[in-house]
Amino acid sequence: MRRKHYHSALQFKRGPLGRGVIFVERDSPPSTTLHPIPKRHIISPPSNGDKVYRLSLLLWTALSLVAAQPSYFREIRPMLQHNCQGCHQPNLKSSNLDLTAYESLKAGGKHGPAFGLLVQYLTGELKPQMPLGMPPLTADQIDLVRSWVAAGAKDDTPEEARETITAGAPTVYSLPPVLTALAFSPDGKMLAVSGNHEILLHTLDGGAPPKRLPGLSERIL
DSSP states (O other): OOOOOOOEEEEEOOOTTSSSEEEEETTOOTTOOOEEOOGGGOOOOOOHHHHHHHHHHHHHHHHHHHHHSOOIIIIIHHHHHHHTTTTSSTTTOGGGOOOSSHHHHHHOBTTBOSHHHHHHHHHTSSSSOSSTTSOOOOHHHHHHHHHHHHTTOOOOOOGGGOOOOBTTBOOOOSSOOOOOOEEEOTTSSEEEEEOSSEEEEEETTOOSOOEEEEOSOSOOO
């Protein structure tokens, strides 16, 4: 007598436990029953609550990574303004380096692109240590600059916050400016007068029109 052979397969069917993958005997006699796989092997789709939780977790992780990156506009730029722009600005440009704008910082000076050298000069690895003639930056400040450079040294300045004051487009006054500072040159031949986003240099003999030195500061004290 020829024995009848039966084969088996996994099928996605609703079993006794309500849902999941169950083991089904095909071509089996009518008495064969369905055998559910152990509960721990049942593949259940995530609930709506699980989906919301996972999405929230991914969003929080992404926001944390963005927040961890130092900001040029909020953190690096004010640090450069306070410690570096006295020497590295358009009217002086020590080492031919201007640190008053991101574009000129990126271009660098006579030693090459500034991003790769910035931390080395701040730590004193390259001499002279910067800022020159001033106390060194704190370890936290240097770490902030190092992290910013390592993250790609990106410019996150908002478009509405970008300065437009240039030597070719001086301030236009509709009213007399408020004078907040005056200073004579050491030889007594010139007078510096504060203006709005600029300093005006007057010759005392009146032989030439005043020179206008634009800057980012609204008031000169």
